[in-house]
Amino acid sequence: MKVLFIGSVQFSEKMLLELIKLNANIVGVCTLKESEANSDHFDLSKVAKKSDIPFKYTPDINSDDNKSWIKSLKPDIIFCLGWSKLLDKNFLKLAPRGVIGFHPTALPKNRGRHPIIWSLVLGLKSSACTFFQMEEGADTGNILSQKIFKISEKDNASSVYQKVEKIAVTQIKNLFHQLKSDSVLPIAQNHSQSNSWRKRNKEDGRIDWRMPSKGIYNLVRGLSHPYPGAHFEYKDTNIILWSCKVLSDFPDNIEPGKILGTGEKGPIIKSGDGALELLDFEPKINFVLGEYL
Numbered sequence: 001m002k003v004l005f006i007g008s009v010q011f012s013e014k015m016l017l018e019l020i021k022l023n024a025n026i027v028g029v030c031t032l033k034e035s036e037a038n039s040d041h042f043d044l045s046k047v048a049k050k051s052d053i054p055f056k057y058t059p060d061i062n063s064d065d066n067k068s069w070i071k072s073l074k075p076d077i078i079f080c081l082g083w084s085k086l087l088d089k090n091f092l093k094l095a096p097r098g099v100i101g102f103h104p105t106a107l108p109k110n111r112g113r114h115p116i117i118w119s120l121v122l123g124l125k126s127s128a129c130t131f132f133q134m135e136e137g138a139d140t141g142n143i144l145s146q147k148i149f150k151i152s153e154k155d156n157a158s159s160v161y162q163k164v165e166k167i168a169v170t171q172i173k174n175l176f177h178q179l180k181s182d183s184v185l186p187i188a189q190n191h192s193q194s195n196s197w198r199k200r201n202k203e204d205g206r207i208d209w210r211m212p213s214k215g216i217y218n219l220v221r222g223l224s225h226p227y228p229g230a231h232f233e234y235k236d237t238n239i240i241l242w243s244c245k246v247l248s249d250f251p252d253n254i255e256p257g258k259i260l261g262t263g264e265k266g267p268i269i270k271s272g273d274g275a276l277e278l279l280d281f282e283p284k285i286n287f288v289l290g291e292y293l
Contacts, residue, residue: 012082120222
């Protein structure tokens with residue numbers, strides 16, 4: 001079974017390495033040399049070179065040139081794991097067994113963009129790792145493998161990302177063997193249960209201190225590494241906040257955004273319904289008691 005692999009993020013590297021470990025016959029790799037869209041970008045050419053696998057940088061994945069190159073490799077199946085752009089209908093026909101994608105939510109729920117970030121920002125208690133057969137719609141194809149996992153109050157983007165990688169490594173191992181033995185049992189998605197998350201932008205990461213403490217905490221943990229971080233301005237300086245702690249028992253007659261004091265690791269800021277201590281932020285600057293953010 002000849003495999004073509006497409007990916008451009010840290011997760012992609014883990015999946016490609018696992019397929020190499022499984023002695024998959026990988027005939028080519030499509031990746032990106034750089035990416036402004038993905039803060040967790042990873043150039044897979046490093047892995048491809050080490051394993052003597054042909055690779056190609058494909059910023060326009062659906063171009064005729066890329067399709068011709070892939071056709072020349074004659075893949076039986078394509079794995080597209082960690083790629084932001086949709087594949088067109090002709091691309092999806094390049095391999096006889098189609099294209100397998102991945103989405104870290106419990107499809108058909110929560111299709112769309114930035115799944116790990118949205119899961120944390122919305123305070124979800126669980127999510128899933130889902131491999132599926134790609135089709136023209138985003139994240140709409142038949143489910144090939146799905147594993148539910150829990151999200152704790154202490155999880156952040158980094159810890160959830162690691163959970164996803166660990167679970168997906170086991171899944172792709174089992175799925176690869178099922179594909180080789182032609183024993184995969186696809187499950188059609190119930191589209192009536194679906195929703196799609198929209199693309200986020202920089203303004204979505206701006207902290208509004210009028211929000212409840214829990215909402216700010218979820219925003220901060222959702223945008224922590226490997227993502228760009230939540231942010232706010234103080235004295236014309238853009239501050240990136242990587243972690244914070246929810247505090248309680250603060251008077252409700254103080255305006256949101258006021259600097260109330262200093263905790264063990266950083267300043268204490270009034271929120272819409274309490275206060276938060278800023279634990280990890282950059283640049284490191286002095287916050288003046290009584291001033292406002």
